[in-house]
Amino acid sequence: MGGLMESPLPPVEQRVPGRWQIGTVSRIKVETPRVKSFRIELPMWMPHLPGQHYDVRLTDPDGYHAERSYSIASSPLDEGGVELTIDKLEDGEVSPYFHDVVVEGDQVEVRGPFTSYFVWRGEKPVLLIGGGSGVVPLMCMLRHRRRTMPELPMRLVYSVRHPDDVIYEEEMGDETLLTFTRKPPEGWNGHTGHVDAELIAEAGIDDGIAFVCGSNGFVETGSQLAMDAGFDPQRIRTERFGPTG
Amino acid sequence: MSFPPARLRRKLRALNGFVSRGFKRRRQAPEELADRLPPGQYVESGWPVLTAGPTPDVPTDEWSFRIDGMVGEAKEWSWEEFHKLPFETITKDIHCVTKWSKFDATFGGVSLDVLLDQVEPLDAYAMFYSYGGYTTNLPIEEISDGKAWVVTEYDGEPLPREHGGPARMVVPHLYFWKSAKWVHGLTVMDHDEPGFWEMNGYNNHGDPWKEERYWGD
Numbered sequence: 484m485g486g487l488m489e490s491p492l493p494p495v496e497q498r499v500p501g502r503w504q505i506g507t508v509s510r511i512k513v514e515t516p517r518v519k520s521f522r523i524e525l526p527m528w529m530p531h532l533p534g535q536h537y538d539v540r541l542t543d544p545d546g547y548h549a550e551r552s553y554s555i556a557s558s559p560l561d562e563g564g565v566e567l568t569i570d571k572l573e574d575g576e577v578s579p580y581f582h583d584v585v586v587e588g589d590q591v592e593v594r595g596p597f598t599s600y601f602v603w604r605g606e607k608p609v610l611l612i613g614g615g616s617g618v619v620p621l622m623c624m625l626r627h628r629r630r631t632m633p634e635l636p637m638r639l640v641y642s643v644r645h646p647d648d649v650i651y652e653e654e655m656g657d658e659t660l661l662t663f664t665r666k667p668p669e670g671w672n673g674h675t676g677h678v679d680a681e682l683i684a685e686a687g688i689d690d691g692i693a694f695v696c697g698s699n700g701f702v703e704t705g706s707q708l709a710m711d712a713g714f715d716p717q718r719i720r721t722e723r724f725g726p727t728g
Numbered sequence: 729m730s731f732p733p734a735r736l737r738r739k740l741r742a743l744n745g746f747v748s749r750g751f752k753r754r755r756q757a758p759e760e761l762a763d764r765l766p767p768g769q770y771v772e773s774g775w776p777v778l779t780a781g782p783t784p785d786v787p788t789d790e791w792s793f794r795i796d797g798m799v800g801e802a803k804e805w806s807w808e809e810f811h812k813l814p815f816e817t818i819t820k821d822i823h824c825v826t827k828w829s830k831f832d833a834t835f836g837g838v839s840l841d842v843l844l845d846q847v848e849p850l851d852a853y854a855m856f857y858s859y860g861g862y863t864t865n866l867p868i869e870e871i872s873d874g875k876a877w878v879v880t881e882y883d884g885e886p887l888p889r890e891h892g893g894p895a896r897m898v899v900p901h902l903y904f905w906k907s908a909k910w911v912h913g914l915t916v917m918d919h920d921e922p923g924f925w926e927m928n929g930y931n932n933h934g935d936p937w938k939e940e941r942y943w944g945d
Contacts, residue, residue, distance in 0.1 A: 501944040505746055538941075540768070541748040549755070550768040550827055576754040576770065584750045592746050597942055598929035600780055699777040699890065706782040716782045717861065723777050 502527060503540065503594045506564065508587055514650045517571045518616060519582055520556060523591060524564040531559050533624040534602035534694065534722075537567060537595030541577055551577040554620035554696075554722075555596060556651075558627040565595075568650065570616035601694065601722045603627070608636035610688040610714075612678060612705040614697025615643060617724060621696055622651050625658065638686040642678050642701070646671075660686055680708055689713040696722040764821055765829055766936035772828035777890050780924070784860035784910045788894045793843070793878055794913030797855075800848030804913075807894070810878075813838045818877060820900035822907070823936040835887075835898050837879030840871045851918040856897060859910040864923035865932070866899065866906060868916070875901060878911060903934040903941070 510522035536552045557566035571582040585591065603609065603624045611621040618641055628637050639659045643649050646668035655661065660682060662674035674682055678701075689712045695705040702723045709719050757765045765771060788807040796802040805813070817836050823829045849868055857863050870876070876899045880887055887893035892909025899906045905925045926932050931940040939945060 501942050541751045542746055543751050543753050544747055545753075546745065547753050548768055549751075549753070549770065552826060579754070580748070580751055589749055590746070591748065598925075600925075600928040702779075703783060703890070710782060719782055721779060721781055723779060 501594055503592055505590050506593050508585055508589045508591060511587055514568065515648055518568060518650050520566050520568040521581060522564055522566045523593060528563050531555050531596035532599060532602040532604065533627045534620045535596035535598060537565060537593045539577060540592045541580055549576045556619050556622050558623065558630055560630050568619045601720050606692045608688045608691035610686055610693040610709065611639040612695045613639065613641050614701035617697030617701065618650055620722065621694060636688065638688050640678055640682055640686050678705060678708065680711060683708045683712050693719045695719060697724065699723045761831060764831060766823055767939050769823055769827055769829040772830050775830060775891065776828060778824060778826055781860060783890055786859045786894055786910055791894050795843060795847045797915035797917055798851040799916050803847050813842055822900055822904050825903040825905055825930060825941050834883050835877065835879040836881030837877045839874060840876040840878065844872065849916045851916050853917045853920045854914045855917060855921060855923060856908045856914045857912055858908045859912050862908055862924050864906050864908050865921055865926060871899060875899060903936055905930060906934050
């Protein structure tokens, strides 16, 4: 009798990131002419930290793999899956597949969430500086803050080229300072040109923590501006997009 | 590559693998280079930048390279002293954990063998440290016998600051986060300890041929 009681329960397997799993695309949203968001339902979902990424792996019938990393755009409160926002690079291999082939209901192989440096853990105040699709992990932070600590001071400085390029436009609120570097929309009376000291000063956050994400050139400028505004270099976290696809 | 034959690979995949509907390979490494591309990597002709924080600015007259910790005698080389050491030009393939690989990158610098020879390491582990606070850990074994260099030149020119200038590590057989930029020195230790990225989710070892990208790989 006692034998069964005495034998210990098998340990519950720890859910570590890194297991490849097959998710299902449940929703595709066209954000801009070259950016789409993909909601992917996951059988082994686990909560992520805002700023983390997933790896995506495509496999052809010969077993050839192409892998890329994409930042998570959704709040970890949206349980059961993640939203990845993908910028289409014409000569890429993975992003054109997502844009031109994937439809709702398709299966995709992913694993994550990964790395724990470019992540927001509730520190405050927060200055976010994003260029182009560099806004994606920052939007995850903004969305999570809205749902958990809407009073927490967080500002986003967001630089895009054209009116067509604004990702998540309908979600941008008072916390966002938008600037157009090439051509502003008709009748625009906000900022134009590259992110500069004036725009950072207007954001009004010069201590706490800063996250800067975009192309390498953008991040160089953005992190320098944050240092000039008074941020300790140790409190400036950066993520740079190389040519990828 | 002809082995295993495509037909067999297809069969194996059908048995236990997943195929992405409608996915067609678009990037083809030239046949003669295919053997040099680790799994999950693609060939990049440029040189992308991956840095966790702002780019440090280290003037060469303030730069030095030190070896300390468990060694016979700690040593520090100034920029000038460093450039009196035997200088090598190396051409290597490099592999970044963010999936790009760059073939035939040419660097100029000093082999770590030369530097370690002068200090007599007494233990098996090293922690590299950089200006700006970056660290990364490597067993001494992984940086000895022609596996690691402190380089100050890329393509015959001074190493650009965004790529780690004035001096960075090149440890080409491991993912490139192990090749510390703005390197300032290393501490020899009697135990292994995770460095910056190793604490933040990347693998402790980082062999691209085994795809040791993240914790648990």
